[in-house]
Amino acid sequence: MGSLGSRLRSPPRSPQGTADSSCGAPGHGCKCRKRKRSSECQCDSETEEEDSLLNTPRRKKLKSTSKYIYQTLFLNGENSDIRICALGQEWNLHKVYLCQSGYFSSMFSGSWKESSMTSIEVEIPDQNIDTEALQVAFGSLYRDDVLIKPSRVVSILAAACMLQLDGLIQQCGETMKETISVKTVCNYHASATLYGLDSVTKKCQEWLLNNLMTHQNVDLMKELSVMVMEQLVQSSDLLVMQVEMDVYTALKKWMFLQLNPSWDGPIKQLLADADAWICKRRKLGEEQAFLNTEQGVPFIPVFRHVRLQYIVNDLASARILERDNIVPPEWLSAVYKLQWFAMLRTEHDNDIGPQDANKEEFELNSMRCGRKLAKDGDYCWRWTGFNFGFDLLVTYTNRFIVFKRNTLSQPCGGAVSLQPRRHIAYRLRLASFDSSGKLVCSRSTGYQLLTLEKDQEYVVMNLDSRLLTFPLYVCCNFLYTSPPSDRQTEYGVVLNPGWTKSA
Structure with a gap:
């Protein structure tokens, strides 16, 4: 009975001189003790804290509407009102979603016969587009985000461009810019040029200017076209290691690989084999400069931009140029004249170098x-x-x-x-x-x-x-020297022989 009695016992009386009283807060019987009329009630602050908690939103991940739409409408094709046929495959889709595509929006508007059809055969003229790329492109109309594999980005870009999906085109461009490497840069550059992604083309160009000479790679040299190599060699932003002669040497290796694409060996062996190939040509009695031959003519636009004036100013390099007989003698004669007159200006006209911004x-x-x-x-x-x-x-x-x-x-x-x-x-x-x-x-x-x-x-x-x-x-x-007053010719010498068609 002792334990039961203790549970029934009345609350203890308040000490003499104090009294229990409610704070008067509405809605509950608060028993906090008032000391001063102006003091803040503890339960008021607790109430404010509870209100704050009740009004603070909490994130809870529910089943995504986008995911539901993608699964139900796109993958399952429920309530489809249009069938799209392409490359031997069919997609049960919805016009309201397809109208996000400029391609289909135009097709369904106006008096085109397709606007009333429930099944449309789409011709795919671009060989870069396959069914997997179309699956991604159509699926992008039903979801907020798309995961793009770098290995698939060119095909998806091609599909996005055909269907005029600006958001997907932009995402393909970002994926390309983030994944430029020695294995992707040539393909990305060609694709970006083809589909008009100027920012991607520029990024690829920058990557090539930075890496062509600093990280030479056999597979990259095999892939680089004459047009792209010409753009690189003419640029002053090309990172050259060590001097201009190394640009010529790199082009010699590149040209050898273009003409012998089956060559397979380490990068350290490439120059020796390229030189042996050139030497073999000399032993066969070929006296004509290689760039003047039928086999060499396609490479003229590239070698035209080598800055020969900085190769002939070194004796060992000049001897290699003469020995290889790749560059036409008339090119070299013009450069030798150019350098000779520049030296005379420096010595006798007191040309002390460029003083004005040019x-x-x-x-x-x-x-x-x-x-x-x-x-x-x-x-x-x-x-x-x-x-x-x-x-x-x-x-x-x-x-x-x-x-x-x-x-x-x-x-x-x-x-x-x-x-x-x-x-x-x-x-x-x-x-x-x-x-x-x-x-x-x-x-x-x-x-x-x-x-x-x-x-x-x-x-x-x-x-x-x-x-x-x-x-x-x-x-x-x-x-090092001031530019002549007439930049094109001086003393009858073509100052940039490689830049003129007559050269």
Whole structure:
């Protein structure tokens, strides 16, 4: 009975001098104790907290309406009012959804006979389109998002363009830009050009300019067309490793692969086999320059954009040009004249280099060169060739890149200009890439004019160590001499022989 009695016992009395009273809050019997008339009631704050919780939305994933529509209407074809037949397959669809497509919207409007038909045969003129691509394209009309495999993106893009599905076209373009690699870039470039995706074409072009010389690949060289290679070689944005002679060497390997597509070997063996192929041609008594032969004519547009003036300024490179006999002698004669007159201007007319901004001249005629820095450290180098007596030393140390005009302080194997002051136009770029060749770090000085006195140094770039990723590629463009007043001809010499059809 003791336990039962304790449960029935009355509540304890309040201590003397105090009294239990309700706070008077409506809706419940609150027993909180008032101390001051102005004090806040505890139950008021609790009520506010409860109200806040009651009015705060909670996310709970229900069965998606889009998923239900896709399953019921598209996959199951329930309540279909139109049958679409294409490539031997049928889809039971709905006009109200098909009208999202510009292709079908036009078909169903006006007086076209298809507007009243319940079964339509669609002709597919594009060989890139298959039934799987059509399945994705039709399905995109019934759902909010579409997953696109990079391996299928070109076919889906083709279907989206035919059906005029702007949203799907845009998603295909984003997928392509995110997945450019050595295996996809040529196909993406051709498809983007065909279907008018200019932003994708530009991205592919940038990838090729960055990777063609820095990450040479046999399969990529086999795929690159004459038209695309011409666009790359003429660009001043091509990342060149090390000098212009390396552009010529890369083209020699590319041309060999175009003419011998069955060649299969390591990249290190490619140049030796290309040289052996050229040597065999000489042994057969062929005296005509290869580009003048029927087999070589298709490659003229590409070799026309090699900046030969920066190859003939190095003796070893000039001898290789003569030995290979790929480039026509008349091209080389014009370039030799060009360089000779430029040297005479430098020596006798006191041409101390470009002093006025001429970006067009710079883009067409600047010397392209580069260097790979495998890891962080101290580096100092110069690019080979007689650069009109301008011996430029480039230093990378302590996160600085420095240009120095060497005249007296460092030994040099060639002639050095002792003019008190020289001008150059330059652009320096830094780049690093991930495993797929995508640019992860990039900096550029932009087009600049610089004046250097004897042995003067100039800090070109101060680098933030947090942004640097190695290997780091340093790419430079230089213009050492002032452009002639008439850029096309001087002394009867064609200044850019490769840019004229007569050459």
